[in-house]
Amino acid sequence: MMREHRVEPDDWERLAALWEAASALPPDQRDALLRSHALDGALREELESLLARAGAAEAFFDRLQSVVAESAHTAAESEHQAVATAPPAADPIVGRTVGHYHIEARLGQGGMGIVYRAADLRLRRTVALKVLRAQAPDDARARDRLLTEARVAAALDHANICTIYEVGETAEQQPFIAMAFYPGETLEQLLRRGPLPVSTAIDYATQIARGLGAAHQRGIIHRDVKPANVVVTEDGVLKLLDFGIARHLDIGASHDGVTPGTIAYMSPEQVTSRAVDRRSDLWSLGIVFYEMCTGVRPFGGEHAGAILYAIVHESQAPAQTLRDDLPAHVGSIIERLLAKDPAERYADAEALILDLTSGAFKGSDPLIAAQRPSMRWRRRAALYSVAVLAVVAFAVSWRGGDRPALSESRIAAQDLYDQGHRDVLFRTESGRREALGFFRQAIAVDSTFATAHAGLAHLLVMISDNAGGSRREQLTEAEVAARTAIRLDSLHADAHASLGHVLLFDYRFAEAEVEFKRAVALDATTPYVREFLVWLYIFTDRPRDALAAAERAAADNPTSATAIAEQARALLVNGRCNDALPLLRRLMLLQPPPARVGAIAAQCYAQQRMWTNAIDAVRGVAEQTPLQGNPWLGFMLARGGETIRGREIRDTLLAQWRRGKGGAYGVALAYAGLRNFDEAFAWLDKSIDDRSLHYNIMEPAFEDLRHDPRFDRVRQKLGIDAKR
Amino acid sequence: MLGETGATASVTVLLDRVRSGDPTAPARLFTVVYDKLHEIARGQRRRSPSTDTMNTTALVHEAFLKLFGTGSRDFKDRAHFMAVAATAMRQILIGHARRNIALKRGGGQAPASFEEVEHALQSAAAFERPAADALLALDRALERLQQRSERQSRIVECRFFGGMSIEETAEALDVSPATVKRDWSMAQAWLHREMQHELG
Numbered sequence: 001m002m003r004e005h006r007v008e009p010d011d012w013e014r015l016a017a018l019w020e021a022a023s024a025l026p027p028d029q030r031d032a033l034l035r036s037h038a039l040d041g042a043l044r045e046e047l048e049s050l051l052a053r054a055g056a057a058e059a060f061f062d063r064l065q066s067v068v069a070e071s072a073h074t075a076a077e078s079e080h081q082a083v084a085t086a087p088p089a090a091d092p093i094v095g096r097t098v099g100h101y102h103i104e105a106r107l108g109q110g111g112m113g114i115v116y117r118a119a120d121l122r123l124r125r126t127v128a129l130k131v132l133r134a135q136a137p138d139d140a141r142a143r144d145r146l147l148t149e150a151r152v153a154a155a156l157d158h159a160n161i162c163t164i165y166e167v168g169e170t171a172e173q174q175p176f177i178a179m180a181f182y183p184g185e186t187l188e189q190l191l192r193r194g195p196l197p198v199s200t201a202i203d204y205a206t207q208i209a210r211g212l213g214a215a216h217q218r219g220i221i222h223r224d225v226k227p228a229n230v231v232v233t234e235d236g237v238l239k240l241l242d243f244g245i246a247r248h249l250d251i252g253a254s255h256d257g258v259t260p261g262t263i264a265y266m267s268p269e270q271v272t273s274r275a276v277d278r279r280s281d282l283w284s285l286g287i288v289f290y291e292m293c294t295g296v297r298p299f300g301g302e303h304a305g306a307i308l309y310a311i312v313h314e315s316q317a318p319a320q321t322l323r324d325d326l327p328a329h330v331g332s333i334i335e336r337l338l339a340k341d342p343a344e345r346y347a348d349a350e351a352l353i354l355d356l357t358s359g360a361f362k363g364s365d366p367l368i369a370a371q372r373p374s375m376r377w378r379r380r381a382a383l384y385s386v387a388v389l390a391v392v393a394f395a396v397s398w399r400g401g402d403r404p405a406l407s408e409s410r411i412a413a414q415d416l417y418d419q420g421h422r423d424v425l426f427r428t429e430s431g432r433r434e435a436l437g438f439f440r441q442a443i444a445v446d447s448t449f450a451t452a453h454a455g456l457a458h459l460l461v462m463i464s465d466n467a468g469g470s471r472r473e474q475l476t477e478a479e480v481a482a483r484t485a486i487r488l489d490s491l492h493a494d495a496h497a498s499l500g501h502v503l504l505f506d507y508r509f510a511e512a513e514v515e516f517k518r519a520v521a522l523d524a525t526t527p528y529v530r531e532f533l534v535w536l537y538i539f540t541d542r543p544r545d546a547l548a549a550a551e552r553a554a555a556d557n558p559t560s561a562t563a564i565a566e567q568a569r570a571l572l573v574n575g576r577c578n579d580a581l582p583l584l585r586r587l588m589l590l591q592p593p594p595a596r597v598g599a600i601a602a603q604c605y606a607q608q609r610m611w612t613n614a615i616d617a618v619r620g621v622a623e624q625t626p627l628q629g630n631p632w633l634g635f636m637l638a639r640g641g642e643t644i645r646g647r648e649i650r651d652t653l654l655a656q657w658r659r660g661k662g663g664a665y666g667v668a669l670a671y672a673g674l675r676n677f678d679e680a681f682a683w684l685d686k687s688i689d690d691r692s693l694h695y696n697i698m699e700p701a702f703e704d705l706r707h708d709p710r711f712d713r714v715r716q717k718l719g720i721d722a723k724r
Numbered sequence: 725m726l727g728e729t730g731a732t733a734s735v736t737v738l739l740d741r742v743r744s745g746d747p748t749a750p751a752r753l754f755t756v757v758y759d760k761l762h763e764i765a766r767g768q769r770r771r772s773p774s775t776d777t778m779n780t781t782a783l784v785h786e787a788f789l790k791l792f793g794t795g796s797r798d799f800k801d802r803a804h805f806m807a808v809a810a811t812a813m814r815q816i817l818i819g820h821a822r823r824n825i826a827l828k829r830g831g832g833q834a835p836a837s838f839e840e841v842e843h844a845l846q847s848a849a850a851f852e853r854p855a856a857d858a859l860l861a862l863d864r865a866l867e868r869l870q871q872r873s874e875r876q877s878r879i880v881e882c883r884f885f886g887g888m889s890i891e892e893t894a895e896a897l898d899v900s901p902a903t904v905k906r907d908w909s910m911a912q913a914w915l916h917r918e919m920q921h922e923l924g
Contacts, residue, residue, distance in 0.1 A: 075820030
């Protein structure tokens with residue numbers, strides 16, 4: 001019996017149509033229908049297999065539903081019991097206001113206290129509020145220490161660490177922590193369903209290591225790394241909770257009894273009450289990684305005593321013996337994390353991240369394989385220097401640094417770069433401007449810092465209108481920055497990616513492609529490089545290459561919202577809106593969705609003439625850009641029949657352009673929406689000169705224009721082949 | 725304290741946003757519905773601990789009445805609301821099945837085979853192990869179906885988890901009743917086969 005899914009999404013609609021026709025016929029007439037449609041083998045086989053079981057399936061779901069439906073009430077009740085171990089009626093805090101938080105519901109209870117969902121009345125957002133159970137509620141000094149530590153942890157700002165908004169005390173002097181509320185589930189809940197795919201396990205381990213690395217660099221040890229303290233958000237980003245507060249609380253060894261769920265992740269040095277440093281967190285991560293890969297904990301058992309004994313004295317079953325398809329290098333990473341002697345573990349999170357990420361590298365591409373020996377060495381050297389830097393930074397802050405290492409100016413530059421290089425800053429125009437400031441400062445402190453030059457180049461391309469200079473001048477400055485980065489370090493992958501990024505928007509496509517490919521060859525994990533390639537292929541009218549690159553990007557980085565968005569874009573330009581929309585809908589649930597999703601989704605809906613959805617899609621993701629100046633909104637309104645509002649937006653864009661804000665491209669797009677093609681072409685021409693023209697030109701919105709003979713001039717001016 | 729009217733106004737606004745296609749609205753309404761379903765289940769058990777419980781449809785209707793009051797809202801509204809509630813019910817039922825299995829099995833024991841599931845459905849009507857295993861298999865198959873057809877997976881959610889009629893489903897998803905009928909029967913056949921393969 002064949003077990004794989006024989007029909008792929010492409011054929012689904014066809015299958016549904018045939019299903020309808022065939023299921024209406026008596027069985028003996030179906031053959032004729034199938035013949036008349038000259039069905040190929042797989043589709044026919046699929047249809048027949050489904051038709052054969054239609055009756056049985058209906059009866060089956062009928063019975064299953066009646067069993068399930070009758071227990072809906074019990075399920076809702078038991079769910080509730082599971083969420084809150086005690087009924088909220090018994091919890092006097094629910095419904096009350098603590099500080100400026102209105103407590104709405106109890107989410108769960110752990111060793112550290114009780115977690116509530118609360119509304120922040122001041123900022124009108126939902127938060128998670130953890131009311132802590134301190135070791136000695138009456139001991140003011142212990143409470144102060146806890147608050148101090150929690151405030152230090154609150155200063156951590158990293159994509160993989162839960163954001164803490166506030167640390168405070170209730171009227172009863174119970175400490176509380178207000179933190180970001182992430183829809184999603186904990187890794188513990190996720191693991192109850194069994195082990196994860198290896199690539200996901202590696203991705204998660206890397207994300208946890210990144211969060212830990214950021215904390216360790218600031219001298220903060222987590223001390224309680226375990227799946228229950230990791231939230232997996234709906235977009236696949238991991239958030240570490242509860243930094244550094246473990247030691248102040250009576251986790252585990254309390255009147256509640258010792259819970260295996262907590263002690264199973266303790267390191268040998270924690271068990272034996274020896275000194276604990278960051279390598280203890282790496283041990284705990286090792287246990288989590290082992291569990292993600294195999295579905296079981298290496299040191300299990302019913303009794304706390306047995307677990308504790310095993311942690312200190314026994315060696316775990318190698319993870320590969322529990323999972324055949326586990327790559328050898330993953331097994332050895334786990335072995336190293338679970339070395340009983342901390343000195344035999346990774347020295348720090350960065351060294352671990354290096355091994356986790358370089359493993360995926362192996363044997364992927366002959367070009368890369370050829371590059372690998374020297375590259376690996378360089379990557380190692382680069383990361384070790386970061387590691388040394390972390391140690392030095394730590395040492396400097398304690399005024400005890402005795403390691404000869406990088407200059408202090410490099411340390412300061414790296415710190416400034418880190419402040420600028422936060423994904424969140426890149427998402428909005430104001431964030432990008434802030435990041436620009438940090439990068440410039442980083443270069444001012446250390447002009448030989450290639451990474452900061454590359455980052456500066458990226459930002460100059462991304463920032464739409466620089467204060468003062470024109471877009472062309474800005475691109476020139478970006479090119480200088482990118483070339484400086486390469487001159488400083490010719491093997492720096494992101495330096496090449498940044499040059500490609502500049503060249504792409506300067507319409508020097510062939511050169512850009514060379515740089516992107518070099519970046520991929522140097523380090524296939526260079527951020528966004530495959531997404532840049534998608535843009536390049538779309539711009540140069542190679543939709544199939546774009547789709548291949550986008551699928552690769554999404555496969556390499558399945559949790560990246562921008563990679564998924566680019567996959568949807570590539571599907572869109574290949575005329576596959578039906579496949580793009582499910583991806584886009586998922587992205588639109590993110591808070592906030594990536595800004596680019598709006599234009600992609602709107603074009604998909606426009607293809608299906610669903611104008612309301614198209615307009616809502618643009619509105620739904622518009623960041624702070626005022627809607628009246630949004631060319632996509634103008635386009636969709638005009639095409640959807642609201643010509644007057646389309647014209648209003650065009651006028652706004654024209655006025656902005658006259659004031660030197662915004663490029664000619666937006667005006668061209670608005671005119672295209674209004675089907676004023678004479679003007680649209682005139683403005684497209686201008687937009688090539690002022691470098692505001694975008695790869696969107698090859699997307700469906702401009703389809704009418706591309707069929708116009710005048711489009712040849714656009715192609716010529718850009719140097720894009722008319723073939724294909 | 726928020727008065728009842730305040731709460732009603734905000735869910736009304738949310739529902740309007742769902743209907744006008746605001747992409748973030750369903751997730752927000754979902755949270756409200758989810759909480760309300762719990763609250764009803766809890767409240768009823770307190771009032772009459774031993775009497776019969778409500779089935780899916782009754783529970784969802786009750787939640788709608790509690791949130792929107794009687795009379796004021798039309799059929800369309802109820803359909804859109806129920807579609808969101810169906811997603812919440814799916815989560816609740818799957819969570820229940822998962823806990824049921826964890827409790828009964830504690831690890832180790834293999835899930836019921838497809839044959840066992842069919843047999844159990846013929847005889848017993850309790851939400852015990854084979855049905856719970858079937859539900860988890862259905863949940864996973866539904867995720868795969870979603871990759872192939874978002875619409876069909878939504879239809880299954882509405883019909884199966886939300887206990888919605890063909891007409892309500894059609895209204896909520898803005899497709900014709902004929903499409904719902906066709907997709908529902910095709911999806912059932914497909915899911916049936918997937919579940920049989922998975923459970924063996």
